Amino acid sequence: MRNRITSLVVSGVMVMTLGVMTAAAFTKTVTIKVEGMKCAKCSSSVSKALKAAEGVEDAQVSSDKGEAVIKFDDQKTNETKLREVINGTGFKAVAEPQ
Amino acid sequence: MKILVLAAFLITLSAARVSPQELKAPQFELKDINGRVVRSRDYQGKVVLINFWATWCPPCRAEMPDLVRLQREHGKDGLQIIGITYPPESKSRVRAFARKLKVNYPIVLGTRELKARFSSDENLPLTVVINRDGKVSDIISGILLRQEVDEKIKPLLIRK
Numbered sequence: 001m002r003n004r005i006t007s008l009v010v011s012g013v014m015v016m017t018l019g020v021m022t023a024a025a026f027t028k029t030v031t032i033k034v035e036g037m038k039c040a041k042c043s044s045s046v047s048k049a050l051k052a053a054e055g056v057e058d059a060q061v062s063s064d065k066g067e068a069v070i071k072f073d074d075q076k077t078n079e080t081k082l083r084e085v086i087n088g089t090g091f092k093a094v095a096e097p098q
Numbered sequence: 099m100k101i102l103v104l105a106a107f108l109i110t111l112s113a114a115r116v117s118p119q120e121l122k123a124p125q126f127e128l129k130d131i132n133g134r135v136v137r138s139r140d141y142q143g144k145v146v147l148i149n150f151w152a153t154w155c156p157p158c159r160a161e162m163p164d165l166v167r168l169q170r171e172h173g174k175d176g177l178q179i180i181g182i183t184y185p186p187e188s189k190s191r192v193r194a195f196a197r198k199l200k201v202n203y204p205i206v207l208g209t210r211e212l213k214a215r216f217s218s219d220e221n222l223p224l225t226v227v228i229n230r231d232g233k234v235s236d237i238i239s240g241i242l243l244r245q246e247v248d249e250k251i252k253p254l255l256i257r258k
Contacts, residue, residue, distance in 0.1 A: 036156055041222045045157035045241035052243050089241050090156030 027057060028074045033094035034086055037063040045089045053077065053085045123148075123228045124215045128182075130204040131193050136180060138232075144178045145254045146228040150213050152184045153195050157241040158223040162199050164242060168251075169203045175255040176230070182208035184222055229254050 037043045043063040050059035050068060055076030061068045070082055083093035123146070127137045138146075149165060151158035169179045181203060183192055189207060196205050216226045219239050227236040227250055236250045 039155060039222070041220055042155045042157050044221050044239065045223075048240040049243065052245065088160060090158070090160030 026073045026075045027071060029069065029071045030079050030082065032068050032070065032079070032083060032086060034061070034066055034068055035092040035094055037061075037066055037091055039063075042090075046086055046091055049085050049089050050082065053082070056082070121234045123226070123232055123234050126212070126215075128206045128208075128212075130206050131189055131196065134204065136204045136206055141178045141180075142232060143230050144176045145230055145251070147177070147179045147251065148216060148226040148228065149179060149181045150184050150208065150216075150222060150224040150226075151181055152187055152222055153191050154187075155184075155222045159195075161223060161242050162201065164247075166199060166202055168247065172252075172255055173202075176257075177251075177255055179203040181205040182212060184208060184213060185210060227251060227254070 034046060037046065040063050043061060046068060047059050047061040050056050050061070050070055055073045056070060057073060058071040059068055060070075068086065072078075072082065079096070086093040123138065125138045127135060130136050147165075147168075151162070153159065165179055165181075169177060181196075181201065183205065185208070187207060192205060192207065213224070216234075217224060217237050219237060221239045223241060225238040225242055226234060227238065229235040235254060238246055238250065
């Protein structure tokens with residue numbers, strides 16, 4: 001009985017560890033420069049649109065720095081799609097360096 | 099005794115909280131950029147969206163084609179959008195912009211005070227959703243998202 005409980009606990013811990021490792025493997029963070037965020041009243045739309053986009057886990061947008069730091073699940077979205085979301089708010093995501 | 103006083107205080111506090119749904123929308127009478135009078139009472143029984151915007155605000159400009167489409171598709175269902183600009187703004191610039199985008203709803207030159215009558219939220223754009231009973235049912239801060247249109251505006255257009 002004790003052995004069975006021990007093996008159950010060990011398997012549970014392994015499954016949880018694997019789950020956390022997998023989730024972490026899918027999470028990426030990207031910093032995208034955004035042009036035109038001169039108006040503090042308007043910049044909140046970038047953060048709002050990013051946070052509502054599929055696969056985005058967090059988005060911190062700074063109008064002072066002119067950038068968006070985005071944490072996302074790369075199984076659900078990618079940097080190109082995130083740039084499209086930013087461009088859809090009327091601002092301009094600066095092109096990736098070649 | 100102390101517990102009773104605290105309970106009474108909490109009950110009073112919760113009763114005093116007013117949700118946006120309980121607020122009657124401010125009444126107004128303004129002239130649009132074409133000189134026509136826009137009166138809030140003329141839209142009684144309609145779902146009204148008051149959209150505060152500015153030509154210098156990129157997300158305001160970005161959402162305008164969606165507002166034009168929304169007015170075109172749901173005007174027959176009782177939707178009325180009213181655009182109110184936020185200063186600094188010039189009538190000629192607003193008029194040129196509205197013409198370029200073929201804006202199909204009235205645009206009024208607004209003031210800071212006018213926006214403050216509807217909301218203390220300083221963001222732009224800002225869309226105040228008024229239901230058919232003339233009450234503020236929502237205040238949408240920032241660019242209008244598709245899911246907000248589906249969840250906060252379209253249900254109000256369904257006639258019961």
